[in-house]
Amino acid sequence: MSDASQAGPVLAADGTPLKKSLQRALRAQKLRALALIAPLLIFILVTFVGPIADMLFRSVENAIVSETLPRTVVALEDWDHEAGEAPSEDVYRMMTYDMVTAAELKTHTRLGSRLNYETTGISSMFRKTGRRVDDFGEEYTDQFVALNPAWEEPATWVALMAASTDPFAISPAAEQALPETASIYADFAKTIADTKGDSVTEEEPWHPVYLALYTDLIANPDAASAFSGESAALISAAAAAVPTFEVTTTKDLFVKADKGWTDPEVWGTIKAFTPEYTSGYFLASVDLKKSPDGIESLPEDRQIYMLLFKRTLFMSLMIMGSCVILGYPIAFLLANLPMRTSNLLMILVLLPFWTSLLVRTSAWKILLQQQGVINDILVWIGLVDDADRLVMINNQFGTIVAMTHILLPFMILPLYSVMKTIPPYYVRAAKSLGATNWVAFWRVYFPQSVPGIGAGCILVFILAIGYYITPELVGGTTGTFISNRIAYHISSSLNWGLAAALGTILLAVVLILYWVYDKIVGIDNVSLG
Amino acid sequence: MKLKTIMLSTGAIAAAASAYAAGHGMADSMTLVSWGGAYQASQTNAYSDPYKAEHDGLEVVWDESSNEAVAKLRAMNEAGNITWDLVDVVASDAIRLCDEGLALEIDHDEVLAAAPDGTPASEDFGDLLVSDCFIPQIVYSTTVGYRTDLVGDTAPTDICAIFDLEAYPGKRSLEKRPINNMEWALLCDGVAKADVYDVLSTEAGQDQALAKLDTIKDSVVWWSAGADTPQLLADGEVVMGSTYNGRLFSLIEEQDQPVAMLWDAQVFDLDGWIVPAGLPEDRLARVMDFLYFATDTQRLADQAKYISYGPARASSAPLVGQHATLGIDMAPHMPTDPANATNTFLYNYEWWADYRDDLDAKFQAWLAK
Amino acid sequence: MELPPYATTGQRIWHYTFKVLCGLILFFLIAPIVVIIPLSFNAENFFTFTPGMLAFEADAYSFKHYQDFFSNPDWQQALVNSVQIAPVATLLSVSLGTLAAVGLSQDHVPFRRAIMAILISPMIVPLIISAAGMYFFYSRIGLQGTYVGVVLAHAALGIPFVIITVTATLVGFDRSLTRAAANMGADPVTTFFKIQMPLILPGVISGGLFAFITSFDEVVVVLFVGSAGQKTLPWQMFTGLREQISPTILAVATILVGISIALLTTVELLRRRSERLRGMSPG
Structure with a gap:
């Protein structure tokens, strides 16, 4: 270090230029981080990402025609x-x-x-x-x-x-x-x-x-x-x-x-599907059809996928909205109660989270059906006539209620973790400056909790959009999601290409949302309690 | 060519069987695939338990995957790794699996036991051998059950009660797929039984069926799992609903619910075994040995002690006895009983194989609207 | 949330309305569980409140569904399978996940966002797509229908939860502690287990519990990737719901709720302990 005062690069203890030495240290650090991540990354790539990519590839693959004929x-x-x-x-x-x-x-x-x-x-x-x-x-x-x-x-x-x-x-x-x-x-x-x-x-x-x-x-x-x-x-x-x-x-x-x-027409179909890769499945998943004469739209009485995509989006939004409305007060309550009480209440939030999805869905069936618990109670207190009991299941309402219930903890937990970090003195300051409770909440507290809402919303939305079992059990005809059709094509109709195409579109939507989520809140900012 | 194929494959089976005679070459475990629930229990009682009693050290594994059998067998075949030995499927799936080369073609007379009087198996099963790969076990019907306490004074007598909202107001449950519903809709819209599939082949006929279903659409609860209709009937959530006759039997006789059933235009269907193609020799030998045992006249009749589905062999019918625990005669509860089979509807496998994809798209689009 | 003594009537009304509202929402959260528990003692084989049950007649209730659960080999086998699969899958996702989370929380990680997205992907890919994809792929490499296959699939599904919770704990981790340890001559492994691990343990445990529950409550993937030998509790419930509705399912659920409460209490106790360790005041 004796010649540090001289002109030229700053040197580290071992005589290499400091810049280089730091670079080396940085590289070593990067490598160490990567070495720690690598096992999991490889694991996920092999056991998960690879299989998914392989599955989605079926949406364009069409070698069967040229191979067989x-x-x-x-x-x-x-x-x-x-x-x-x-x-x-x-x-x-x-x-x-x-x-x-x-x-x-x-x-x-x-x-x-x-x-x-x-x-x-x-x-x-x-x-x-x-x-x-x-x-x-x-x-x-x-x-x-x-x-x-x-x-x-x-x-x-x-x-x-x-x-x-x-x-x-x-x-x-x-x-x-x-x-x-x-x-x-x-x-x-x-x-x-x-x-x-x-x-x-x-x-x-x-x-x-x-x-x-x-x-x-x-x-x-x-x-x-x-x-x-x-x-x-x-x-x-x-x-x-x-x-x-x-x-x-x-x-x-x-x-x-x-x-x-x-x-x-038959020969035309064979000819239209001779290429090894086809856009046919993707067209079918947006209610179009690849015919010998080019792309045409399906007859109206066979169009279903656009409707289902729209419905999936609409219902996921509804579920997300209900989760915000129900989750916000609870998260607020939990964040502002003394620790011991709030942890007890937290168990109420987490308990359903850890009860089998199948059981919870069945329970909602028991609660919501026409001869079910809620209708019985309403009839008993005289709010509803025995002859026209409310229809609350096997429709969109049933799906939204059951799924809101299932996804509510995913809203409450991120909201709660954000609200925990909001210092109470801002609201106190606002109030002491003359704000009413409402103004203090709306102008001071609420804006600070927005990241939590964002986190919860996207989490709930992403999870909702891919749901399959709950809508299958309580969705009836109007409350089913696109995933139900994907499942149908995988296990019943065996139209795996179409299932893969529908899945790819759904996944693309989810990935875009994920990207937005990452941009707005950052995936690191999700805490699960 | 065909004859030669069959002779060759039975040759292989005969060779496998003789390997067994020498006391070697049979796998000591086998995986049977079925539906779970009471049906699988009846198979365990009638087939696999007695077989296990005769073969010490044999491990029998049941896989409750019949619902996904076609998809799983296809994927196993793609992967070249067949993990199942014998699969219980409905006839239409058996045909599909046979067509795709996923199920083994067998010579029924060679592989299966003859009737006690010496009638060869192929004659004993008769028309029920709808595919070269299929070994029928039972005949079942999809029919309608109703709540006796909710239908008023005049109980329904025919299938069209489903469409009669005036006489029988309230919800009804139907299966969430076009099969059966489209046929019933046309039958109740004045189409003769013999013409149903001809009419359904036309766009106008399909619209006619859907229009008929439209009249009750708001009152229908659509089911997709076999246990749904019995639960809905037990709850009083629906007045009537379609389901399998065995489910209704269990609901009425075993669970003692206020429910009765119709034997009218019930859709006759089959369920049975297929052997996956491409099994290694020792497993094939084991499964063939089991199959010979499990599909003989007595065994098929035994199954009817536990569940009210008709044995697929003609020679089994006289042997059908009493319910294993309730002690009631089972014969009158069989879909094959002459009194029940006066007005059955035969399901057209071939037709549905063609129209299934298209009509399903149309049906689902109709449902979603 | 204490109501100050000087609160106006309006504030009082609002305060109590809010509490009632929260009470209702919390009730909404546990309502299904409240329904399940009595029905699991139903003497009949349906999910129905019989008139006898409503009149609190003793013979309308029974333990037969619990007996069924404990005596039926199918249920017992399913329980054994679940207990064999979930912990191993959890262990796998926790060990790999914690390691990766530690790596991810270093200062200079190249492609951090992309890596994070890949690691989180099992949570965001719709389950049915994951199930089908893994099914085809695992069939091809002979893992379909094997214990290892199901464990790997479940481990993959549990990993995002571990990553998220552990990285979240590491955000609050004071890096000077590891430097101090290194300064005093501890090698990185010792530092990790003696210094870092105890402090991030709550995150690891809660991630592990999420991973455990994911595996323990997972039905779609196991239905595809597993075979008879790996029939888990949710699978048995699923076939039960499809083929034969029986309140045994509810009995199982009630037992599991009991276990959940025990687990949650454990987590809570652990959390309090860790906060004591970190010297943070509760709150």
């Missing part, structure tokens, strides 16, 4: 929904290949239910067709087998299609000469291996494989040249015979399974 999706690219006609035979044929694979894997009904959210009836079309699709092309099988029984033999097919090295890989020659057959045969080989652990050497191919072979041979009569030996002979004989085969269009087969397949 890869060929159809490509074939549909050239089809124009505007023309108002069903697509060409090619599309139906591709659909046959996709569908037979999907039906074996049992993914077709899953896709059916997915598309049924968009257009009613698709679910049963997929179900019915899936049941029959393995027979599509049966007549081709019969004709090939009539031509040469060898076509029935799995070994014939393996010789024809498989690469010399690996029975599960398709030979390039087959891929070149018989593209459709090769592609569907590959699916066949993979599917039976995956689902039943069978090998292609033991199973006769699906009928649609024969359909594909027929199509390939018509398109490429010269296919035999790609093969050698027995296979070449078989193929050339078949190629010579196919022009005389009896044919049915696959379109007819589809229509026979369900006449809905002629409806361009």
Whole structure:
């Protein structure tokens, strides 16, 4: 420190410049703080934030269509929904290949239910067709087998299609000469291996494989040249015979399974939902619909979500308001009573807080229903006629009362902790300067308690907006929240995408509120007693 | 193709069963999923307790998650981690699970016991085998119960009493979903039973049903949990309400409440087991062994001692005895009893599978208004 | 709140009106509990005040729902599960939460607001979304339906309460005390346990109690993340309400109210002790 008086940087005890030394100390401090926080942060990120993000991602994810119907999706690219006609035979044929694979894997009904959210009836079309699709092309099988029984033999097919090295890989020659057959045969080989652990050497191919072979041979009569030996002979004989085969269009087969397949609307829906990511769920959650013709609004008798969002907001505000009105006097009382008394009363505030939510909600049912305690008392003292008892439950009123009760402690506690810090002498000073009780309260005390109101309000509002069990039990039809629909879509309708979209919107609202809250009061300023 | 699939899967089951014969390869615990409450108690009494008595050291865990079964099975399947061995679901859920490949397809004759007279299982269950994955246990009905002391002098005799506010003023409880309510509304609006689903397929028909429901909308308490209507009836909070016939039986006979029930246009439905797809071999062997035991003629008849739901096997009906504690004959309380089944309504699974999403959206929008 | 002797009539009226008002609100707060307790002694199997009960006839009351609770293996198992899950979840959220709160209350924490928002998120994300998200995710990693899964989920839900209460206590913490300890040669661990911990203990305990209650009263998440082996009391109550209404639920609630009162009294006593320790006058 001897040269501290000289020009140049101030040095610390160990001779490093003080600025640097301080920086290092600061960095160490930051690191230590982060090290303390890290375990919890990682814990929350892994056990909570990750899962939530994963859940919300389902709101845009839509790979199911292109994964289940890869060929159809490509074939549909050239089809124009505007023309108002069903697509060409090619599309139906591709659909046959996709569908037979999907039906074996049992993914077709899953896709059916997915598309049924968009257009009613698709679910049963997929179900019915899936049941029959393995027979599509049966007549081709019969004709090939009539031509040469060898076509029935799995070994014939393996010789024809498989690469010399690996029975599960398709030979390039087959891929070149018989593209459709090769592609569907590959699916066949993979599917039976995956689902039943069978090998292609033991199973006769699906009928649609024969359909594909027929199509390939018509398109490429010269296919035999790609093969050698027995296979070449078989193929050339078949190629010579196919022009005389009896044919049915696959379109007819589809229509026979369900006449809905002629409806361009159905194909339009499939086409509209081919991208891997969709805005469909988000549109649905604001009462819009992604249709083949673009975005349109849902028919009025099916619009519900905007109403529910508005209602959720309105009721949460009402609950918040009731909590302020009921919570303020209690917090004031608690803050101004001597400690011992106020702590006793505090137990009354905290007791319901720690009683099971389910039990409290049931208790409100008992209290509020028409044959319930409150109505009984009102009838008994003669305020209400026995014939027209008040309806106080299974409506908005019931939800607001029960939820106000449940959330009231969340209002009282932050209010109380703010009021505790308000020094009593300001009010005394105001009064001694001539203010009336009311003026002293309103102009001096109340403004100081506003942060507490802010804290309580946002806390109550955020908690209220996501509530689900209480509105479910006492809400009836007009007192339910958006969360109830989310729960319904998660556990009953299985429309997880829509649930995730609704959840994302709700979460966005909550986060904005949280941000506002943090701006106004700061999250640190919440004390829970 | 189909035949081959079934033969293959039963082959696997037969192999599993023979593994059992050798005395090896059966898991020593199994998780059964059901609804909880009295229904699950009847299953414990009739199925799992006797089975446990025969198999020392077997642990049976009951999971009361049937309400969320479809969602949970789908998530388990996505995750590739099946924790359930046997799941009790209603028929429409069984169909859905089977469709999605979440439930195992079984050959009923191969897996289930024949009737005592040798009738194969598939004939004994008959039409009730609504899906290849579904093993029906019981037939239940959704019907209407009413307070005898609140309906005045003329007790209701048909389902349309629900819509008759003049003769039966007061609240009524209906389930908070379109299924059953839409059908009843149309039936009481002059639509013939055979045409109900055709009419409901049209936009106009749906509006007609909702318009009919509109006439009583203000007087309806909507329920979503099975225990709601019995509680509401016991409180006198509603004059009448729809619920399952077993609940009403319990309310009337076991709890002795002033309630009676209607057997008119009650909606006939099924409840039964499915085996989740993708179980490891030892657990599959155990569950198949249990299933063979628990769905035989005597066991199904035994269940009716504890709860008033009809056994799904034709051969069980004559064996239905008396209530386990009350000692009353159970047969007249069965939805399958001929006297009760004179005017039943058959629930169309296929139709609802298609229209469920759309109609539910419409119904909920109507409710919320 | 004492009424001064010189108060005018108007002030007197207002004073008493205010007290009555507060009394009514406090009654509103405990009204459901007041209803639950007598109904739990109902001799019938419904949530209904029977005429017999209103006439105070002895045979309209019974202990059968309490007997049911203590003899029914389902309820007993649920109680055992709750008792096994809640404390472990609480311990996890308290230990991690306190550590992080201490970290957060240091002077220079980068991204403090963002970190705080993440840590508080379990409280602000609507429960049904949390439940579904955790359900899918835990299924995938094999934690769904396991004890560990439920404990982790409940710990995550309890953490915001610990963070909030502990950081609030640390706001009033005199930092010179730790410096003094360090000055006298205590290492950071000793300082934490000997100096800091005793002083922030009330905050830790009340945060812990909130976390405990969160887990103990939680039904939505456990319904999804748990399976039969983790059926907790609220889950049993929920199935009870859905499948078979029985006042056993009310008996359980009454017992829990008793326990709550005991817990609250404990908290209050602890708080008084801590204030004595901190040398603050009560008030």
